[in-house]
Amino acid sequence: MKAFQDCYPMKYAHCYGCGRENAMGLQLKSYWNGVDTQAHFTPGMQYSGGVPGHVYGGMIASLLDCHGTASAAAFACRERGKDMTQEANPARFVTVSLSVNFKRPTPQGVELCMRAQLLGVEGRKVRMSLCLLAGDQVCATADMLAIELLPEAP
Numbered sequence: 001m002k003a004f005q006d007c008y009p010m011k012y013a014h015c016y017g018c019g020r021e022n023a024m025g026l027q028l029k030s031y032w033n034g035v036d037t038q039a040h041f042t043p044g045m046q047y048s049g050g051v052p053g054h055v056y057g058g059m060i061a062s063l064l065d066c067h068g069t070a071s072a073a074a075f076a077c078r079e080r081g082k083d084m085t086q087e088a089n090p091a092r093f094v095t096v097s098l099s100v101n102f103k104r105p106t107p108q109g110v111e112l113c114m115r116a117q118l119l120g121v122e123g124r125k126v127r128m129s130l131c132l133l134a135g136d137q138v139c140a141t142a143d144m145l146a147i148e149l150l151p152e153a154p
């Protein structure tokens with residue numbers, strides 16, 4: 001299955017969190033999971049917070065952010081009757097608002113799952129509800145607003 005991030009044109013494939021062209025980055029990959037989306041990632045031990053064994057909150061926000069922007073593009077394409085993975089130049093989205101609620105410490109050394117659910121598409125705006133799980137434990141949730149870049153944007 002082709003990841004959403006693998007559909008980004010080269011010019012937009014350098015993101016630290018999810019750019020396939022960023023060798024030093026996380027290279028997160030997001031996919032459909034039914035009507036919602038999901039991504040998996042196991043942060044290395046260097047991404048610890050103050051206490052070893054727990055993931056740094058900024059890393060949690062990064063994973064939600066990158067899964068969210070990719071999901072926004074996929075959701076918007078779907079709303080327009082298109083399949084993002086079949087598009088040569090799919091819609092490009094950036095985050096303008098991300099509100100993370102850290103529910104419980106996120107354990108290190110386990111695969112994390114990020115999920116996004118579409119709340120609504122309104123013109124260039126895509127609103128989503130996101131969550132990050134370790135096993136069946138919800139460690140963080142987030143509300144996100146992503147905006148579609150205009151075609152002439154750099």
Ligand SMILES: CCCCC/C=C\C/C=C\C/C=C\C/C=C\CCCC(=O)SCCNC(=O)CCNC(=O)[C@H](O)C(C)(C)COP(=O)(O)OP(=O)(O)OC[C@H]1O[C@@H](n2cnc3c(N)ncnc32)[C@H](O)[C@@H]1OP(=O)(O)O
Nearest residue numbers: 008009012091092093094095096097145147149150153154
């Ligand atoms: C496919 C790959 C995607 C990756 C794209 C990567 C890079 C793109 C390269 C260049 C794009 C240019 C700027 C972004 C630069 C770097 C982002 C790197 C990726 C990230 O790391 S991502 C997290 C950081 N992210 C930002 O760096 C976003 C900063 N921002 C902006 O670049 C502009 O803000 C933009 C382009 C979003 C819109 O600008 P614009 O001129 O095209 O349109 P406009 O201002 O009219 O806004 C349209 C409607 O969005 C509403 N709106 C705007 N801002 C809002 C906010 N903060 N809260 C609530 N609503 C907001 C307005 O209220 C209006 O709503 P309404 O139409 O109802 O009035």
